[in-house]
Amino acid sequence: MTTETHVLYNARCPVCRAEIDRYRGYAEARGLPIAFHDLNTRDLADWGIGADAAAKRLHVRQGGRILSGVDAFIALWRALPRYRRIARIVSLPGLRQAAHLVYERLLAPRLYARHLAREGRAAS
Template identity: 70%
Template structure:
């Protein structure tokens, strides 16, 4: 049985927004039990993290556990039949660590830096 999962993402990030829109379209088309929440819309008190923490990486809540980073992606992919193969690959010994290293040291910091730049520009406007 697939349990409902909630995905917390940054809709102000164009990369994040596009990726989540893709997943959300798939979820809607297949009636899957996945809910997407924009971190900018509030409700973070239910996640137990700050807006800054939420903006740093993808978060997923499943079975009352909050996962982040590659673990969050793996949980999301496992809930989507078309992407279960990706969840299985990331779970392979060694690959999870490599994927986490790339996500945590390269991808997430770049997206977060761009987020901070966009927010600074928005505040200056």
């Protein structure tokens, strides 16, 4: 089976790891062609993204295209039968833009700030 969807996430983020672990468990139990990659243990050159940019939001690669943020979540949800309904809902005009604003202005920056704080504590 060829892996069609690749997910790049930050396994050092407890929130990110918990969410991705749920998706991974679901995908593996059903033999879905999805691969999950921890940005902290990957060479990011094949993603064309630096570690800092990778840590700022979720990334999904499908068919050579790299999506990030809400678009990455929608792509991942579409690849998981149980989550296709939420992908359709979040993709609705207006709702997609609202989800993008919430993710980009609230959620992702807070998670990234926590990531930087954890990395700072680990370095000291």
